[in-house]
Structure formats: C-alpha cells, structure tokens
Amino acid sequence: MNTKVQSVKNLLLLLGMLLATFIMFSQDVLAQEEYKCTPCGCSEDNTIVHAPGNCRNCGMKLININNPSEGLNYTNLFNNRACKLIRETENLIILDVRSEGEFAQRTSQIGRLKKAINIPITDIEERLSEIDTHKSKPILVYCSVSARSPRVSQLLADSGFTKIYNLMGGLNAWNAASAENLPCKTDYLETK
8 A cells, every 4th residue: 555655646746746847838938928019109118918910009020028139130238238239349330319409418318328320210211321331330229218229220120231239228228227237337328
C-alpha cells in the first residue's frame, strides 16, 4: 500500500509541476500579445489589444508592449539606450520633429537634444530633401511625448532611410527621469 500511495503522490507532484509550467508559459505568451498605439496622441493610446493590427484612430501599426520594435521598420529606444546611441554613434543625425516654437523653446520649456536639427512633422514631407543624403546614416527621431516621432520614423522608413531610432516617451520622459536612472540626462540636453 505504501508504494501505491507513494506512486500516487509522485504522479500528483509531477502533474502539479506540469500545470505550474503550463501556467507560467501561458502567462508569458499572453503578456507578449498585448499591443497598443505607438502613441498617436488620442484616446486610443492606452487601449490594450490582444492581437497585432493598426490603431483605429490614426492607422499606425500597433506595437507589442513587451517588444516595442517588433514588426516595425524602425527601432524604438528608451532613454538609456538613446544615451548610448548618442554617445557611441559617429555621424548620428538627431531629428527634432516638434514645432519651430517648441524647438526654439518659445512655446515649451523642456529643452532639446544637443546637435538636433528641427524639421516639424507638419513640414517633413516637403523638407525631406534636406536630410535625403543621410538615408544610410543612423537617425534618432524625437518629439515631446513620442506621438509625432513614430509617425515620422515610419515616414522615413517608407522613404528609404535604413537606420531609424525613435525616442520612446520623447523629451517629457527624458526630463521626468531622475539623474540616478538616467546619468546622461544633462549631458545631451540643451536648455535656455
């Protein structure tokens, strides 16, 4: 009888381990299947969708929350990776797509990245020739909150640019980061 009881206990233990493994695996798979807008700056920004597709509002491709560059023709970077890109990349083009007033810090006081050139999103299609010679160079695109920069990043990709990086969260996220979490914060930020 003891061996039968021990066999049942072993079987139950094995089933429990298999069930736990299945639950952990399925949670990882489900977590990877959460998508949202890049954002587009509308009410859809915080809507979670459980399948790839496009934003109902702006039409942009939804991003995988756990892998923000999945399926895009550009790479989404968070602050620390952007700092590393700026520090280590020779010939990096830094493109600020905010308005001229924001860039000049007349209408916004959040600063701008050093050595950035300003081509507002409203002018990008007409002024693309200004940066056309840089198609094979790395280019970092940013705005205030990462609502305009993803659209410009996609436009650049569609226009033949090959090394495009989008700053997730824009300058607002950059400024909100603590110096402890973003040691390069002031190294690359230009303020009045």
